[in-house]
Each structure stands twice: as C-alpha cells, then as structure tokens.
Amino acid sequence: MPDNESIGCYPGNPPEKKSRTDTVLIFLFSAVTVASSLLLSLIISAAAFTRYIIGGDLYGFEEWVRLLAFWLYFMGGAYGAYNDTHVSADVVDSYMKDGFFKRLVIVLRNLITTGISILFTWYGYEFFMFGFMGPLGTGIAIPKTTIWQIPLWTSYLAVFLGLIFMTYYFAMRLLRNLRVLIKGGVS
Numbered sequence: 001m002p003d004n005e006s007i008g009c010y011p012g013n014p015p016e017k018k019s020r021t022d023t024v025l026i027f028l029f030s031a032v033t034v035a036s037s038l039l040l041s042l043i044i045s046a047a048a049f050t051r052y053i054i055g056g057d058l059y060g061f062e063e064w065v066r067l068l069a070f071w072l073y074f075m076g077g078a079y080g081a082y083n084d085t086h087v088s089a090d091v092v093d094s095y096m097k098d099g100f101f102k103r104l105v106i107v108l109r110n111l112i113t114t115g116i117s118i119l120f121t122w123y124g125y126e127f128f129m130f131g132f133m134g135p136l137g138t139g140i141a142i143p144k145t146t147i148w149q150i151p152l153w154t155s156y157l158a159v160f161l162g163l164i165f166m167t168y169y170f171a172m173r174l175l176r177n178l179r180v181l182i183k184g185g186v187s
Helices: 020-054 061-083 100-133 153-183
Strands: none
Touching: 020 061, 061 153, 100 153
C-alpha cells in the first residue's frame, strides 16, 4: 500500500494482504452475525405471532433472544473493528490538514482505543470466568437462566471473544498508523 494512502481497514482501503486467519475469522464473524440475526428475527416474530394472533405465550423466549443478541452484537463488533466501521471519535482529525500532527492525533486516538479495549477485554475475561466458574470460583452453582437452564457463560463467552478480536484489530490498526507516523506520508 503506498504511503500516501490512508492507513486503515476501510472497505475501500483494505489491508495490504488479508491473511488466512483474517479470512477464516471474518467468515466466522459473518456466519455468526447472519445466523443470529435470522434466528432473532424468527424467535421474535414467533413470539409476536403467538402472543397477538394466537393469544398464547412463548414461554422463555427472552432467554434465547438474550443469548443470540450477545453473539450478534459482539461478533458484529469484532467485524466492525476489522473494517474500521465501529463508532469512533475521528471528527477532530477529519478537519485537520494532512501532516505529522494529524498522523500523531490518529495514533493517539488508536492508542486510547486499544488501551480501553484491553481494559474491557480484562473485564470480559472476569465476566466470563464468573459465569464459567460460578460466584465462588469452584465450578459449583454455575449461573443459569431460569427457564431453559442455559449456562450464562455461553453469553459471556460472546462478550469475551468479541472483545479479544476487537482488541486484536485495534492493536493492528495502531501498529499500522504508528508505522505511517514514523515513515511519514499522508494519513
């Protein structure tokens, strides 16, 4: 990628070369988000049909909705981190002229994003381990949903994995922008 192009993983400006790992991960993120979206639509439609047309109740559907929503949000977040389409505070540098100071601001923004993502990944790990090991940390009394008895760690795993992949892609973007800052060029 020439130095005079923006560094990032924007859809119009992909990384130099997509690795096999990235290809597999992006496929998995896409598959999980599409499957979760379809299942969420189906479950919510079935619940609405059951409640308002038939007059019954689809008991316990909220537990499945919550589980699928966690997977949808956090795998979608990882996909957004790869594509650099996540919510970010890039308004300031969009009004700046190209040059060293703009590249420095971009690196600082990426550094803060990566640092916060690392912190939340640690919290995600603690969250997952709480669900996996239980409140006492012994594997006894593992938290489960009320009706279907789904272990809560299945939802917490989505949070932890999503945050790991977000941190990975934020760190890769930080390194690419740091390289541009050192080499020079236009950001």
